[in-house]
Amino acid sequence: MTSAPAVDRRQYAAASTQSVVPPESVAAESLSVTFNDVGRAFDGRTVLRNVSLTVTPGEVVAILGSSGCGKSTLLRAVGGLDEGFTGDIVIGDSPVTRYDERTAVGFQEPRLLPWRSIRKNVELGLPRDLSKSEGQSRVDELLELVGLAERAHLRPREISGGMAQRASLARALARQPGVLLLDEPFGALDALTRLKMQDLLLDVHAKTGTTVLLVTHDVNEALQLADRILLLGGRGTATAEGATVKSLVSVPGIRPRDRAATDLAQLRSELYAGLGVSSR
Amino acid sequence: MTTALAAPAATPGRAKSLPGGRILLGAAVPLLILGLWWLVTGPLNLFTPTQLPAPQRVLDAGLGLLEDGALYAHVGISVQRVLFGFLLGAITGLLLGSLLGLSRLADGLLHPTVGAFRAVPSLAWVPLILLWVGIGEDGKVLLIAIGAFFPVFTSVHSALRHVDPHLVEAGRAFGYHGTRLLTTVQLPAVVPPVFSGLRLALAQSWLFLVAAELLASSEGLGFLLIESQNNGRVDRLLLAIVLLAILGKTTDALLGIIERKALKTWA
Numbered sequence: 200m201t202s203a204p205a206v207d208r209r210q211y212a213a214a215s216t217q218s219v220v221p222p223e224s225v226a227a228e229s230l231s232v233t234f235n236d237v238g239r240a241f242d243g244r245t246v247l248r249n250v251s252l253t254v255t256p257g258e259v260v261a262i263l264g265s266s267g268c269g270k271s272t273l274l275r276a277v278g279g280l281d282e283g284f285t286g287d288i289v290i291g292d293s294p295v296t297r298y299d300e301r302t303a304v305g306f307q308e309p310r311l312l313p314w315r316s317i318r319k320n321v322e323l324g325l326p327r328d329l330s331k332s333e334g335q336s337r338v339d340e341l342l343e344l345v346g347l348a349e350r351a352h353l354r355p356r357e358i359s360g361g362m363a364q365r366a367s368l369a370r371a372l373a374r375q376p377g378v379l380l381l382d383e384p385f386g387a388l389d390a391l392t393r394l395k396m397q398d399l400l401l402d403v404h405a406k407t408g409t410t411v412l413l414v415t416h417d418v419n420e421a422l423q424l425a426d427r428i429l430l431l432g433g434r435g436t437a438t439a440e441g442a443t444v445k446s447l448v449s450v451p452g453i454r455p456r457d458r459a460a461t462d463l464a465q466l467r468s469e470l471y472a473g474l475g476v477s478s479r
Numbered sequence: 480m481t482t483a484l485a486a487p488a489a490t491p492g493r494a495k496s497l498p499g500g501r502i503l504l505g506a507a508v509p510l511l512i513l514g515l516w517w518l519v520t521g522p523l524n525l526f527t528p529t530q531l532p533a534p535q536r537v538l539d540a541g542l543g544l545l546e547d548g549a550l551y552a553h554v555g556i557s558v559q560r561v562l563f564g565f566l567l568g569a570i571t572g573l574l575l576g577s578l579l580g581l582s583r584l585a586d587g588l589l590h591p592t593v594g595a596f597r598a599v600p601s602l603a604w605v606p607l608i609l610l611w612v613g614i615g616e617d618g619k620v621l622l623i624a625i626g627a628f629f630p631v632f633t634s635v636h637s638a639l640r641h642v643d644p645h646l647v648e649a650g651r652a653f654g655y656h657g658t659r660l661l662t663t664v665q666l667p668a669v670v671p672p673v674f675s676g677l678r679l680a681l682a683q684s685w686l687f688l689v690a691a692e693l694l695a696s697s698e699g700l701g702f703l704l705i706e707s708q709n710n711g712r713v714d715r716l717l718l719a720i721v722l723l724a725i726l727g728k729t730t731d732a733l734l735g736i737i738e739r740k741a742l743k744t745w746a
Binding site for chain 1: 645646652655656663667668670744
């Protein structure tokens with residue numbers, strides 16, 4: 200697995216402590232998410248069952264699991280992209296609605312409209328009731344935040360994959376979501392870009408304070424970003440009866456964490472074991 | 480982070496070395512045909528003027544018709560018919576194609592029927608149109624519209640069915656639905672295939688114009704064809720054919736310019 204040079208980390212730590220005061224227009228009112236016995240079956244085949252937990256406002260929870268275990272399914276349910284689940288999901292104090300406006304999704308693929316500039320793509324995420332000038336200044340701020348201000352006029356095909364994901368993140372933040380849902384957003388990026396995106400996400404979280412649900416299959420990413428890690432899985436290796444909460448662990452230490460920290464080693468190998476992989 | 484400027488910068492060197500080079504290249508074969516035509520009718524004298532008149536005589540026939548204003552009337556009415564028929568057919572095709580492409584219910588309900596109508600060779604409608612509408616202006620425009628409708632309908636319908644579902648879902652996730660989703664995501668995504676359909680429809684429009692005018696008309700290029708045939712005026716007959724080629728190519732080129740502009744914006 201990868202680890203960034205220590206110098207890099209310290210620089211970033213300094214950068215994010217400087218900006219404790221969230222700028223008005225990117226700050227969100229973060230919301231809690233409560234899962235109550237959530238399950239999902241596709242054509243009679245159970246994928247998820249008995250998932251219960253409460254995510255507190257402003258918390259970063261990583262949803263970890265092997266592929267096909269229903270991580271994305273759970274995330275889509277919170278975003279109101281999937282209505283076929285059983286049980287209850289409550290955001291703040293009311294149940295999730297179809298394409299819930301209180302959430303914003305960062306997909307695995309950037310999913311930018313190829314015929315629109317980056318700026319116009321970010322604008323797509325703005326809430327409809329926002330005035331034009333307010334919207335424009337919010338887009339300006341977000342482009343600055345994700346470091347794309349200089350490239351805002353370009354089309355998606357003219358920028359790199361990492362930039363496209365940053366644009367996608369800015370689009371998700373444009374509606375000031377109470378809950379930010381990220382579905383393996385850095386999965387398709389190269390290792391170095393992925394580390395930079397993780398730092399960016401921490402920066403964004405420090406500034407906006409939004410609740411983040413992050414689906415990932417990368418143990419190190421989960422350890423680096425999350426307050427708590429939700430490990431999904433079935434009993435043993437057979438998942439015939441669907442995945443459920445295998446463990447829910449708090450990650451010790453204050454972010455940003457040292458990627459080379461040794462005190463996380465025990466937790467790391469536990470998580471790998473939970474995923475059915477030997478860490479040696 | 481590196482800049483991946485993947486925009487194809489064309490090949491400036493080659494494009495600059497030959498300004499209008501492609502036009503010259505494309506004109507070579509027509510000029511060659513014209514030269515051969517002149518050769519076999521003039522110096523070689525292989526054909527009688529009633530079989531194949533010389534290019535000069537075709538030009539004279541055109542100038543003659545231009546002087547008494549008849550040519551202007553023939554071309555004008557033909558262009559007008561194509562324009563109206565094409566617009567009517569294309570707009571209907573866009574609307575119905577959008578409806579069936581977007582709504583599963585409308586698709587299930589109507590697609591078999593539209594498919595059955597498409598299976599009827601369009602010229603088979605002629606006798607029915609003659610009986611019901613008559614072959615006045617309305618009948619001709621209707622026939623052209625039928626010809627233009629199907630290419631547009633088919634391209635819009637299938638393109639909308641194949642819009643990247645990921646983009647549509649992203650649009651929905653950010654609160655777009657109904658008309659706003661249509662104009663923001665779905666319609667821009669189908670611009671390129673729809674233009675191919677429109678160009679095909681325009682070619683069909685000219686085809687059906689000639690069919691309609693051959694059947695019954697008192698003016699227009701199709702009428703000029705049939706009248707010249709009856710009077711043995713091969714020069715005028717060839718004139719009409721050359722004019723159809725020029726008009727068809729010109730209208731297609733105009734649509735091509737609009738297409739290029741649209742693709743620059745939407746693709």
